[in-house]
Amino acid sequence: xxxxxxxxxxxxTGADDQARQLVEExxxxxxxxxxILEEGLLEGMAGVSRRFREGEYFLPEVLVAADALKACMDxxxxxxxxxxVRPRATSxxxxxxxxxxxxxxxxxxxxxxxxxxEVIDLGVDVSAEAFIDACRAQCAHVVGLSALxxxxxxxxxxxxxxxxxxxxxxxAIIIGGAPVTEDYARHIGxxxxxxxxxxxxxxxxxxxxxxx
Amino acid sequence: MNPASSxxxxxxxxxARTLARQQxxxxxxxxxxxxxxxxxxxxxxxxSLPPDESKLFTWDNSLAAARSRTIWEIFDMDLIQIGxxxxxxxxxxxxxxxxxxxxxxYRNGDDALFKSWKHKMGTPERVSFAVNSPDKWREVRxxxxxxxxxIDWEVCRPVHERARADDRYVCYxxxxxxxxxxxxxxxxxxxxxxxxxxxxxxxxxxxYTTLQIGLFELCEAEGLHSDGAFLYGDLAYKNGxxxxxxxxxxxxxxxxxxxxxxxxxxxxPVIFHTDGDIRPLIDDLIDAGVNAxxxxxxxxxxxxxxxxxxxxxxxxxxxNIDARIxxxxxxxxxxxxxxxxxAATMPYCGYxxxxxxxxxxxxxxxxxxxxxxxxxxxxxxx
Numbered sequence: 319x320x321x322x323x324x325x326x327x328x329x330x331t332g333a334d335d336q337a338r339q340l341v342e343e344x345x346x347x348x349x350x351x352x353x354i355l356e357e358g359l360l361e362g363m364a365g366v367s368r369r370f371r372e373g374e375y376f377l378p379e380v381l382v383a384a385d386a387l388k389a390c391m392d393x394x395x396x397x398x399x400x401x402x403v404r405p406r407a408t409s410x411x412x413x414x415x416x417x418x419x420x421x422x423x424x425x426x427x428x429x430x431x432x433x434x435x436e437v438i439d440l441g442v443d444v445s446a447e448a449f450i451d452a453c454r455a456q457c458a459h460v461v462g463l464s465a466l467x468x469x470x471x472x473x474x475x476x477x478x479x480x481x482x483x484x485x486x487x488x489x490a491i492i493i494g495g496a497p498v499t500e501d502y503a504r505h506i507g508x509x510x511x512x513x514x515x516x517x518x519x520x521x522x523x524x525x526x527x528x529x530x
Numbered sequence: 531m532n533p534a535s536s537x538x539x540x541x542x543x544x545x546a547r548t549l550a551r552q553q554x555x556x557x558x559x560x561x562x563x564x565x566x567x568x569x570x571x572x573x574x575x576x577x578s579l580p581p582d583e584s585k586l587f588t589w590d591n592s593l594a595a596a597r598s599r600t601i602w603e604i605f606d607m608d609l610i611q612i613g614x615x616x617x618x619x620x621x622x623x624x625x626x627x628x629x630x631x632x633x634x635x636y637r638n639g640d641d642a643l644f645k646s647w648k649h650k651m652g653t654p655e656r657v658s659f660a661v662n663s664p665d666k667w668r669e670v671r672x673x674x675x676x677x678x679x680x681i682d683w684e685v686c687r688p689v690h691e692r693a694r695a696d697d698r699y700v701c702y703x704x705x706x707x708x709x710x711x712x713x714x715x716x717x718x719x720x721x722x723x724x725x726x727x728x729x730x731x732x733x734x735x736x737x738y739t740t741l742q743i744g745l746f747e748l749c750e751a752e753g754l755h756s757d758g759a760f761l762y763g764d765l766a767y768k769n770g771x772x773x774x775x776x777x778x779x780x781x782x783x784x785x786x787x788x789x790x791x792x793x794x795x796x797x798x799p800v801i802f803h804t805d806g807d808i809r810p811l812i813d814d815l816i817d818a819g820v821n822a823x824x825x826x827x828x829x830x831x832x833x834x835x836x837x838x839x840x841x842x843x844x845x846x847x848x849x850n851i852d853a854r855i856x857x858x859x860x861x862x863x864x865x866x867x868x869x870x871x872x873a874a875t876m877p878y879c880g881y882x883x884x885x886x887x888x889x890x891x892x893x894x895x896x897x898x899x900x901x902x903x904x905x906x907x908x909x910x911x912x
Contacts, residue, residue, distance in 0.1 A: 332725060376774045378721040385722070418633075418645055418655035421717060421767075442655055443633075467652060468854065468890070496768045497829060497854075514769045 321349065322357035325390070329362025330369075332382025334389040337362075341390045351397040355434075359390050363432025367516040377425075380515075384428040391431075406434035407526040410452045410489070411462035412444035414477060417470035422495055422515065426462050429519035435460075435526075446480035453481065458489045459526040462518060463508075465495040474498070475506040482507065490525035494518050541608035542757060545699035549758060549799040549821055549846055551880040557872060557909030558608035558699075558882045559902060560848065561601075562825065566650055566891040568601050574895050577604055597685055603692065605902060609882070610693045611703040611760055615745040616680040617710045617738065619661075619673045640714050650891075659716045664730045674737050676744030683752070690754045701801065702746055702756035706763040707738040707785040717772070724777045731781055739785040743792055758799045760824075761789065766806030768830045778811055783818050790819015801848055805887065806830045812841060822846030828886040829854060835874040842878030849884035851901075857890050859897045865904055872908055883909065 319327075321344045328337035344354050366383040369375035397403075409430045413423045420442050427437045438456050440448055449461060461481065465471045474493050482488045493503050494512040503511035509525055512518020539547070539555045547554040563571070565580075572579050578598045602610045618639025627643065628635040635645045641660035646652075661667055693700045705713070711734045712720050723731040749756070763782075765771055771778060786802075793800050799821040807830040808815070808823065815823070826832045826849040834850040855867045868883075875881035883905045889898065 373770075376770075376777065377717075377772050378724045378774075378777060381718055381722045382725050417652075418647070419653060420655060424718075468857070469650075469652075 320357075321347070322354060322361070325354065325358030326362035326365065329359055329383055329386045329390065330365045332379065332386050334382070334386040337386040338389040338393055341393045345393070345397055351394055351401045352403045354394060355398065355403060359387055359394070360432065360434050363387055363429075367429055367432060367519060370516040371514065371520075380425065380428065384432070387428075387432060405436035407436070407459040407522075408438065408456050409435045409460045409462060409522060410438045410440065410449060410456060410458040411464070412440035412449060413442040413464045413466075414470055414473040415443055415445045416473055417465050417467055418442045419464070419466035419495075422466065423462070423464040425515035426464065426494065426512070426518050429515045430462070430522060433519045433523050435519075435522065446477040449477055450481055450484045453485055453489050460490045460492060460522045462512075462522070463491065463493045465493075465498065468497045471495070471497050471502070474502075474508070478506050478508050490522070492518055492521050492525070540697035542697045542699045545608050545882065546757060548880060548882055549801070551843070551846065551878060553879045553911050555911060557876065557905055559605070559905055560607050560609040560882055560884050561605070562885065562888040563601055564888045564890050567889045567893060570891065571601070571895055571898070572604070575604060596689065600689060602698075603696070605898075607698075609699045609701060610689065611701050612686045612690050612693075612754055612756065613681070613702040613704050613746070613749060614686075615704055615742070616682075617674075617705050617713070617741065617745075619670050619714075621677075621679045638713075642713070642716070656716050659714070659719065661714050662719060664727065667730065667734065671733075671737055674741045676741060676748055678748065680745055681748060686749065686754055687752075699758065700756045701758045701760040702749060702798075703760040703762065704742050704745065705738075706742065706761040706789065706802075707735040708765060708782050709763040710738040710742075711735060712764075721772060724773060724781055728781070732784075735781060735785045739788050743789065756798065758801060758821075759789070759793045760801045760803065761786075761820075762803045764803075764805045765811060766804055766808045766830070768806060768827075770807045770809075771811050775810055775814060778814060783814055786815065786818035786820070794819055799846075801846070807832060809837075812837075812845065816841070816844055820845070822848050822880065822882070824882075825849035825884055825887045828852035832886075834871050834881070838874040838878055842875065842880060846880035846882065847875055848882040850886050851883065853885050853887055853890050856885060856893045856897070856901070859892075859894050861897060861900055864897065864901055865908075868901065868904055869908055872905075876909070876911070879911075 325340045328340055370380055411423055411427055413419055427439050430437050438452055440452055463474050465474055478491055490509045492510045492512055493508045500511045510521045512521050544554040545558045548558050569579055581594050620639045622639055624636040624638055626634055626636050633645055634648050637643055643657035644654040645657055646654035790800055800819055801822045801824055802820040803824045805827055828850055834847045852867055855863050
């Protein structure tokens with residue numbers, strides 16, 4: 319098994335210490351940052367995403383894999399900068415105005431990062447203006463809106479409308495959260511709906527990169 | 531002639547028979563409310579309100595309104611709760627550390643920081659948790675022992691007395707270990723500990739289970755006897771359980787089984803509350819001693835019309851009336867929702883009316899009263 323395959327396996331199983339050590343080994347062996355990222359970390363996270371969607375993984379497995387990814391990224395980031403490795407695309411995510419729930423949004427962030435996106439997390443209770451400012455400043459390719467409550471879900475429609483009015487071209491907009499449905503996404507003019515974080519990240523890849 | 535249908539039962543008889551899946555006179559009624567909805571109903575009915583409606587986020591404030599009359603008594607429901615012991619490390623009011631007109635950041639009794647809206651209910655944002663390592667846990671675990679100050683006797687005692695006088699069914703309500711541990715550690719740390727620190731997590735669950743049984747015994751020792759237990763633990767979300775069935779069986783089920791066995795030995799049925807799509811864990815919950823499930827969230831895909839045939843002979847159902855339909859105030863749509871779910875569940879005699887989570891703001895008093903009237907009419911067995 320190659321070292322990048324071992325990195326992928328360590329991420330997949332949430333073995334954070336082992337994953338970080340393997341990345342250090344790989345860097346010491348002069349393997350390029352982009353190869354470590356693509357064939358190691360993102361390959362591992364693709365496996366996490368697939369297992370989560372298929373019901374083999376649950377949140378504990380996803381969370382420890384995310385920790386392993388983060389531990390590796392801390393080591394890899396300086397070399398990525400030195401080698402000018404860019405993320406596949408940039409995403410802006412947040413929970414909409416009036417809503418303080420963050421678990422679903424955080425999971426989407428993890429899955430997007432695992433899919434090679436740069437993730438700009440605006441937090442919770444985020445206004446349309448904040449989304450627009452961040453999209454403009456970061457040249458975002460995709461925006462992810464989260465809401466957990468039926469009472470805050472209508473904010474999604476407001477934010478979608480205002481992003482489309484303010485930005486041309488507008489980034490792709492995906493939505494998710496407990497009360498949200500595919501029909502609702504269509505109704506408010508969003509580009510898609512993620513029933514779970516992993517599917518949301520796959521959708522973002524399709525919309526931004528043309529791949530899944 | 532079936533004796534159950536020959537005369538109206540008391541609430542206590544009605545719920546007891548239902549939880550034993552024996553035919554009652556009619557489907558019992560119980561419900562939960564978002565605080566804005568409860569306040570609006572109380573206001574319209576001229577009942578006591580929380581002392582400070584700008585502090586809807588505090589449980590103490592909510593309980594204060596229940597001292598004179600609970601919402602269950604106001605609507606003449608069949609089941610009533612007592613207990614709700616304080617399972618935090620420290621027994622003290624929330625400490626406000628920052629606030630605006632709209633929201634407040636407060637430190638709770640577990641020293642965790644939460645951000646919450648001031649004028650509306652909802653799950654607060656978790657800002658930080660003080661217990662974030664086994665070492666920190668070892669410093670505080672000695673605090674988790676039963677004590678009288680964990681129970682609000684000023685609420686429990688009169689509510690219990692009135693419930694007995696009215697012959698309502700009394701449930702002792704408490705968080706179970708998963709929910710209490712989640713409050714202490716946060717979801718992320720608790721779920722990661724299932725893989726990274728399993729012994730630590732098992733010790734936490736065992737500690738809370740011992741605490742909760744001890745607190746129940748304090749209530750019993752005070753003469754506040756309960757007919758059943760109502761355990762609260764959100765094990766699932768919209769897409770399913772937070773953890774795999776294997777992790778549930780390893781970490782959580784032993785606690786549930788211990789409580790299930792404990793209450794079963796006292797002849798007390800267990801109603802288990804969990805949000806979300808709990809279907810993958812139902813068999814295990816039954817095996818752990820759960821007699822009925824609540825609230826059976828329709829928006830998470832749970833539907834008693836499907837579950838009744840599969841589990842109706844082994845499990846009671848308390849809920850599943852879709853709050854999204856209630857919020858439309860469309861009385862025909864609500865009646866149809868009720869009618870079809872009663873039709874599916876009543877043959878098994880184990881159904882208690884309850885919304886699929888909480889009655890939301892916007893449901894009018896007229897709509898709600900009509901709904902309860904419909905339960906009393908459509909839910910008759912004779």
